[in-house]
Amino acid sequence: MKVLVTPLFMSTHLTEMVPICWALRSAGHEVLVAGDPDIRVATLSAGLNFAEIGKPVDLSGDSDVALSPDLFPVEAMASRTTEEGRIWWEECAKSFVPHAAGLIGKYLELAEDWQPDLVLVDSMSLLGWLLGAAVKAPAVHYHACVVPLTGPFEEKSRELLAPVCEELGLPGLTEPDLVLDPVPASLQAVDARPGVKIRYLPYNGTGVLPDWVREPKTKPRVCVTFGSVTAMTGPRPFRAVMDALEGIPESDAEIVVTLSPANRKLLGPFPEHVRVAEYLPLNLFLESCDLVIHHGGTATGMTAAALGVPVLVLPQWGNSFDYGQGLADAGAGVSLASRAEQEDVAGIRKTITTMLTDPSFKAAAAKMRAEMEAAVPQHRVAHELGELAAGRPAFADER
Numbered sequence: 001m002k003v004l005v006t007p008l009f010m011s012t013h014l015t016e017m018v019p020i021c022w023a024l025r026s027a028g029h030e031v032l033v034a035g036d037p038d039i040r041v042a043t044l045s046a047g048l049n050f051a052e053i054g055k056p057v058d059l060s061g062d063s064d065v066a067l068s069p070d071l072f073p074v075e076a077m078a079s080r081t082t083e084e085g086r087i088w089w090e091e092c093a094k095s096f097v098p099h100a101a102g103l104i105g106k107y108l109e110l111a112e113d114w115q116p117d118l119v120l121v122d123s124m125s126l127l128g129w130l131l132g133a134a135v136k137a138p139a140v141h142y143h144a145c146v147v148p149l150t151g152p153f154e155e156k157s158r159e160l161l162a163p164v165c166e167e168l169g170l171p172g173l174t175e176p177d178l179v180l181d182p183v184p185a186s187l188q189a190v191d192a193r194p195g196v197k198i199r200y201l202p203y204n205g206t207g208v209l210p211d212w213v214r215e216p217k218t219k220p221r222v223c224v225t226f227g228s229v230t231a232m233t234g235p236r237p238f239r240a241v242m243d244a245l246e247g248i249p250e251s252d253a254e255i256v257v258t259l260s261p262a263n264r265k266l267l268g269p270f271p272e273h274v275r276v277a278e279y280l281p282l283n284l285f286l287e288s289c290d291l292v293i294h295h296g297g298t299a300t301g302m303t304a305a306a307l308g309v310p311v312l313v314l315p316q317w318g319n320s321f322d323y324g325q326g327l328a329d330a331g332a333g334v335s336l337a338s339r340a341e342q343e344d345v346a347g348i349r350k351t352i353t354t355m356l357t358d359p360s361f362k363a364a365a366a367k368m369r370a371e372m373e374a375a376v377p378q379h380r381v382a383h384e385l386g387e388l389a390a391g392r393p394a395f396a397d398e399r
Helices: 012-027 037-045 083-114 126-134 152-167 227-233 234-248 260-268 298-307 320-330 339-342 345-357 357-375 378-389
Strands: 004-005 030-035 049-051 118-122 139-143 178-181 219-224 252-259 275-278 293-295 311-313 333-334
Touching: 004 012, 004 083, 004 126, 004 219, 004 378, 012 030, 012 118, 012 298, 012 378, 030 083, 030 227, 030 311, 083 126, 083 152, 083 227, 118 260, 118 378, 126 139, 126 152, 178 378, 219 234, 227 260, 234 333, 234 339, 234 345, 252 260, 260 275, 260 333, 293 298, 293 339, 293 345, 298 311, 298 320, 311 345, 320 357, 333 345, 339 345
Parallel strands: 004 030, 004 118, 030 049, 118 139, 139 178, 219 252, 219 293, 252 275, 293 311, 311 333
Antiparallel strands: none
């Protein structure tokens, strides 16, 4: 079986799909990842073949809203039913649509040449959705993260892509043949398109295991990571967290900060007692942590859930608000979703102290981990996708 994989144009979405690609390869299937130059390095580093299409993605000119650090957190995106919330999610769709409409022709040329037996697409990729609807092969959507796309985002996307669908001879964006969802039900957006619950395997790239991870801990370990979102939000949310942590005695917590060299320059110097790690994959050390503090990003959030680590999230944009709400509802974390909460250094410090001392957070995180580990294993997923491609029923017991 030949499987064409189309992630969203972000490396963290590609890494979320790597384990299922490995499972397919291990089962003897051929896998080709198609995407923008933005995910080339991450794809090749994972040992997967790549077809590069298009140019590096820049969405800044496709929306009516100019993003600046002063806009964050975009609190309105926490709701898709308010007028302001709808506008923001529609703007998000408007920024994604030109990318999909502009490249679908090249992706269809690739599909015509390569002749896949199955198309596996990131459910957040409108380009993948178009491709899955247009090719003559089963289309499988993969929820790489919490997916709050029904409602204004999907409605606006369908409206704007209607002319493209008409040109392709499609009645519109059609439903996939199958949806795979590694996000636990306790964390997934309540209105996400339902799918088969499959086992999530953390993969955040490759790296070298540091000696300090193997050494016995003498105090609770706290990981702080804000990923690539810092380039949009500026240093404010990160600095608020670091200021809060400075008020906690060194004897009470070990602080580990992971970031890129570019963000290290942006954020400036750190106190000597803070351990700074550049480009260290989270799955190498996060299980040793007692708390992770982050912005609600896809890879960080899913890795923490899979490893049973409580989370303090400062959501900034998009699906991070739904993720934070699900986390809080499950008792596995706390979401500080408003600007007032995110600027309250004393309040952040109090929340951190509570989460490090209240065992209920760890217990709820462990329960979420068990929920994820009970899902359908990756090798079975690969087998069932083969059945689907062969025209036979897939996941008959789970659907």
